[in-house]
Amino acid sequence: MGGQQSRLGLSLKVAQRQILTPGLVQMVSVLALNRLELREMISQEVTANPVLEELPDDAPTVEEIAQKTEATPANGTAADAEIQAGDNHDSFQEIDFGSFFDDYLDPGYKSPAAEVSEKPSFENFLSKPSSLGDHLEWQLNLSLCSDEVREAGHSIIGNLNEDGYLSSSIEELARLRGTTPDKINGIREKIKMFDPVGVGSLNVREAWLAQMDSLQIHDDVARAIVMHHLPLLEKSDYLQLSRALNIPMSAIKEHVDLIKGLDPKPGRKYNEEKTTYAFPDISVAKEGDEWKVTLNNEGVPRLRISRYYRRLLAQSSHDQPEAYRFLVDNMKKAVWFIRSLDQRDRTIHKVAQYIVNKQQGFFDKGLDGVKPLTLMEIAQDIGVHESTVGRVVANKYILTPQGVFPLKFFFHKSLPGNYGEEVSSLRIKEKIKKLVEGEDSANPLSDIEIGDLLARENLKIARRTVAKYRMQLKIEPSHIRKRKSIMEERA
Numbered sequence: 001m002g003g004q005q006s007r008l009g010l011s012l013k014v015a016q017r018q019i020l021t022p023g024l025v026q027m028v029s030v031l032a033l034n035r036l037e038l039r040e041m042i043s044q045e046v047t048a049n050p051v052l053e054e055l056p057d058d059a060p061t062v063e064e065i066a067q068k069t070e071a072t073p074a075n076g077t078a079a080d081a082e083i084q085a086g087d088n089h090d091s092f093q094e095i096d097f098g099s100f101f102d103d104y105l106d107p108g109y110k111s112p113a114a115e116v117s118e119k120p121s122f123e124n125f126l127s128k129p130s131s132l133g134d135h136l137e138w139q140l141n142l143s144l145c146s147d148e149v150r151e152a153g154h155s156i157i158g159n160l161n162e163d164g165y166l167s168s169s170i171e172e173l174a175r176l177r178g179t180t181p182d183k184i185n186g187i188r189e190k191i192k193m194f195d196p197v198g199v200g201s202l203n204v205r206e207a208w209l210a211q212m213d214s215l216q217i218h219d220d221v222a223r224a225i226v227m228h229h230l231p232l233l234e235k236s237d238y239l240q241l242s243r244a245l246n247i248p249m250s251a252i253k254e255h256v257d258l259i260k261g262l263d264p265k266p267g268r269k270y271n272e273e274k275t276t277y278a279f280p281d282i283s284v285a286k287e288g289d290e291w292k293v294t295l296n297n298e299g300v301p302r303l304r305i306s307r308y309y310r311r312l313l314a315q316s317s318h319d320q321p322e323a324y325r326f327l328v329d330n331m332k333k334a335v336w337f338i339r340s341l342d343q344r345d346r347t348i349h350k351v352a353q354y355i356v357n358k359q360q361g362f363f364d365k366g367l368d369g370v371k372p373l374t375l376m377e378i379a380q381d382i383g384v385h386e387s388t389v390g391r392v393v394a395n396k397y398i399l400t401p402q403g404v405f406p407l408k409f410f411f412h413k414s415l416p417g418n419y420g421e422e423v424s425s426l427r428i429k430e431k432i433k434k435l436v437e438g439e440d441s442a443n444p445l446s447d448i449e450i451g452d453l454l455a456r457e458n459l460k461i462a463r464r465t466v467a468k469y470r471m472q473l474k475i476e477p478s479h480i481r482k483r484k485s486i487m488e489e490r491a
Contacts, residue, residue, distance in 0.1 A: 050309065165201055313331060370412065
């Protein structure tokens with residue numbers, strides 16, 4: 001038979017691949033942390049590694065010691081080569097600890113803290129706010145109803161979304177509870193009258209009608225609009241609305257304003273996101289004609305290698321291999337961690353300095369001076385990978401004279417101008433916003449007209465791009481803006 005026989009054997013080949021050591025992994029992960037996260041990580045590291053210790057707040061900095069002694073800190077290049085994991089000999093016997101740890105003893109690794117930042121109010125930490133489910137459960141438990149009704153009510157409340165609407169079908173709830181849809185609806189009608197009124201509704205029509213009943217609003221026209229003409233109301237088509245209701249346009253606004261006072265998302269009252277406080281990691285201030293970048297390391301402990309363990313390691317010998325290896329391993333981890341922190345500060349400062357140099361127009365003139373900027377542009381300039389810049393700008397904020405901004409705010413793609421210059425998409429959005437704010441309300445600008453006006457300023461973009469940016473700015477189309485303007489004039 002012409003079959004082939006397979007053979008098993010060993011073969012050697014040479015290949016190259018990148019392997020991240022634990023130290024490099026730590027250095028990369030530290031880059032992505034903001035100031036608060038970094039402080040927590042340092043606390044965990046100091047707890048786990050006895051070789052590390054925090055410096056007191058009044059300890060002198062590297063700059064202060066250098067000015068007094070006029071000494072240059074050792075660069076540690078030779079020591080770096082010796083402490084790499086995997087050495088064939090134990091190099092700690094040969095290290096001059098006095099010079100090796102010179103950078104990481106009393107001075108610490110960071111610069112003095114910046115000005116004291118405003119702390120969040122203590123009231124924010126006193127208690128946990130009540131959720132929508134908790135608030136409704138409390139009302140249900142206080143109501144005079146049977147256990148069967150109460151259990152069905154718990155099922156309804158447990159299936160409400162964040163806006164307060166029922167996310168499961170009535171038939172499904174009835175099947176799960178072993179009852180009829182009519183009974184589920186009856187219980188749901190009671191829950192709709194709980195605070196906030198309208199929760200448990202299937203749609204905004206039900207929620208608004210429940211709120212009208214609760215507020216005892218006896219407006220037949222407004223009720224008719226909610227019950228039968230919501231699509232026209234959503235499109236602000238007041239002309240068709242007046243024809244459908246057979247009333248003049250001037251009378252429509254009064255009923256529409258009444259409806260606008262109702263809550264389309266009743267559950268949001270108890271599901272609002274809590275205000276978060278942004279602690280700037282970087283601050284920018286103008287000194288003379290230049291913008292100066294300063295890292296805000298307030299509250300982040302300064303670290304050093306413990307003198308006690310340094311002497312203990314120098315005095316230890318191979319007669320106590322476990323203790324010696326314990327000290328050596330923790331020394332290596334401590335040095336790597338301190339250098340990771342130092343490298344983090346240097347990289348963040350380089351990225352922030354490039355952003356400030358690139359966006360000087362923004363710091364001087366505001367949004368009109370914003371220039372397009374990409375991660376790749378910074379990565380090529382400072383000699384790092386694009387992903388490294390991405391980690392630096394993640395979850396970090398910068399304090400500027402214009403306010404506090406996330407670092408991601410300054411990154412926008414470019415659009416070509418008529419004369420070959422690059423224009424930031426943020427600048428285009430700002431111009432669209434100003435054009436709409438200054439338009440004739442009786443004749444609002446269409447997307448094509450906005451594009452023509454931008455072209456006169458050497459900013460030629462397609463109509464679909466104008467429409468996309470207008471939607472991102474939450475600006476309604478021109479025909480809806482016109483209808484609302486007509487409605488206001490006739491009121």
